[in-house]
Amino acid sequence: MPQYFQRAEEIRHLSDEQIEQIYQRYLDGEKTAELMAEFQIPSTVRSLLKVLPPIISPDLTCPYCALPMWVRRHARGTSALLRSPYKCVRCEHLYSAPGANSRRTTCSCKQCFMVHQQQVAARAARDRLELEARYGALCPAVPYANLGFVQKLTLLALLDDGYGVNVEWVAPLNAPSREELLALTHEAREELLKRLHEAGVLAVSTDSDIKAFDRTEGCCIREYSAVRWLPNVMLDGTVRSTRESLYLALYQELSGNVKEAWKSEIYSLIFSLAREDSIQYIRVLASEVDFAFTAEARAEEVVGQLLQDFSVSQLYYFARLAVRNAAHFYATGNSNGRSHASNTIPRNMLGTAQDALARNWRKNAHRDPRVPQTALYRLLYDVVLKDSGAGFSKSPGMYWRDELVPQFFCAAAFDSDLLGHLRLFCRECDSSNIDASMNKQILQTMCYDCATVSKFRAYEELPD
Template sequence: MKPYFELLGEVKHLSEEQIEQLYQRYLAGEKTSDLIAEYKIPVAVRSLLTVLPPLLDKQLKCPYCNLPMWAKRYAKGTPASLRPAFKCVRCEHRSVPVGQYRRHSHCTCTACYQVRQQEVAAQAERDREQLLKRYSPGGPPVAYASLGFVQKLALLALLEGFKPGNDSIAPLEGANRNESLAPSAATAEELLKNLYEAGVLRVDADSDIQAFDPGADYRIRRFCAVRWLPNVALDAGMRCPCDELYGALYQELSGVVPANWKSELYALMFSLAREESLSYIRVLAEEVDLVFSAASRGEAVIAQLLQDFAVSEIYYFAKLAVKNAAHFFATGNSKGRTHASNTIPGYILSTAQHALAEGWRRPSYRDSRVTKSALHRLLYDVVLKDSSAGFAKSPGVYWRDELLPRFFATSTGYEAGQPSAHLFCRECDSCNIDVWMDKVMLQTTCYDCATVSRFQAVYEVED
């Protein structure tokens, strides 16, 4: 002990074994005054801890200096979590024990910091190797001509703001992104997932490793956190760089709208308007401490109203509905917040029906808390060249009165013939419809009057 710590005069007459024996008896609870008298320590000493040398653990060695570790002696009754850590007699390294619930705090010495940095770098290198192994070289590039309208619009939004010479697409969660891709994070995730599964996007091995799940063979955990590489070929078999792809996308999307975009364009218009309206309802509900839980019912109501009302007008209906729900809860007439929140869709529908019957409109202003997505901006600014239409015009009326005559006046869904010989719209008898069906439901979308009809099977016919 002497080579490391000089004994004080009060305990210089004691051997190393006597000092340790004295300390153990002190920890066991014996009176300090009795121990001072027995070991002939001056009576002026009030606390043994002030005269005893530090604890020296000769078995615990510093991994960098190969010297013993020392610690201040702790008082009796001190819990293990509050006892001083052992330190190297030469350097600043500390031995930090594992705390409660297996919590472990790291030593902050320079040597340990360098070791941890090396471990992090080595793990990052292993992660990169796994990403390259799983996601490289990727599939063949997708032909540009095979892309759909929504795919092209989403790609254009992703490529906006790319830096020259950088052939990758920054993640949506990146700090340089000041605009959301879609109205909601879930929709953005779904768009990216569809582009990835279609082979339009490839994973960049320089992506943040937190976007992947190492426990599941590095599958993508968060698509919005991945850095992407566009995998599109303008020429056969050759993947084009970002700047060329952006130029081709912008030139096509800002030009004439072709007839084969009709179905996707119609669905996207209503989808964006519906999600923006639902987002506004959630914002209003949060203001009055309500949680909008009737999302499925609200989505159906909003989809119905968008045939006749603009998003700005639905904003007004939403304000009245949320105000009514808050009053319903505050007066104690509801069975709770959920019950009050569930009345919002019905009140929106009833107010809109009154407005439609009486012929009045109450448009509202945009709310900064409901941000306009990149898809919305590009659709109405670049493709349709009518920036205010997405908020100020009813998608159904806008489609029937402006877009159909403007872009699709000569396109028809079927060859000319008697309506009875083909599927046709139940409202206007037009054959210009799209049909979707599964085993129990058939849905038709009319592009002339914007009517959506659903027919459900009553019973199943056995083969």
């Protein structure tokens, strides 16, 4: 084998076999002074390892230069993880032997970097082809008339992404250009997008970030908030609408007169937004005192009940008192731990609210910037209902009964010959302000005054 390294003057009298013998005996534990004396290495040498030439590997070859790889001799006792990597005798390519965990350090030389970039580009091209194969063919556009109220409101919020009419796609929810959250929780945002996508209202843009998809599962969507979308709605005919035309149609309709057909969805959305706002504020307060709030199911039940008589602002006040009492309950040692103390929050809120009802007192709290106003909230109250701030300062139940129904839905309800003929009433409060739906077996009613949902099942009596 050619000599790639010049030997030190002190060991030129030694053969290759003798050098390897010295090194092996050194690794086996023999003293360096004895080895130097035996092989006539001058005593002026202060480090035996430094005068021994590097190891030329008989097995490793640089893939770029086709030349051997070398490595510095390690001191005895050095772990495999701390040993130097092999290096090409000409270029900067490195090779690290696998460690105890079978992982190898990646080389960062110029040639390896170029190869890695080529591999990344090839993989990206393959992923993009797979994405186009799955999502490239658009499904038929959804007629605008088939969209529900919440679908229209969500679509309008999505189109307000900061790009205007310059593009035809819709930016992902996590795009920096967006100034508002669509909904307060990640789960709620994902669910809204998922429903629009499954309904065919939103189509996947093949220019989306590939990280939004699970490539091991045939490019299934892994994170809806990271997908770039294409609106898939037609205003008339069979041609998909442009982004600008769709935005104008949505805004013109939603900012106009409130329609009777929206009644059920508006009612549900008012309570849904208020409930989400209140629960999120409880989470924020609980985290302040290092509580993991786990009683969300009970809290949603209590909050839904209280929203019939109290505003979100007033629920903020109840939540502050409840969390303060829970923290005191834990600090005094009377609880069985943080989780036990945290679980008392919904009950404390309900108790305070019942006292407020019995003694007829109300206290409001200010908005907390840690619970931001969402895009759906802004569009519902500012654009549709034109009553900014009502979602925070007014009780959803009272707001619905005392303002929205008389203003938008009362006349339509009483003028309906069908409802008058059916004479349906709520079984709890006797209100006729209800919606009814049925299939072949079940009749379901929802009262807009007391929020009671009733189900009646049909049965057939067989003759004897």
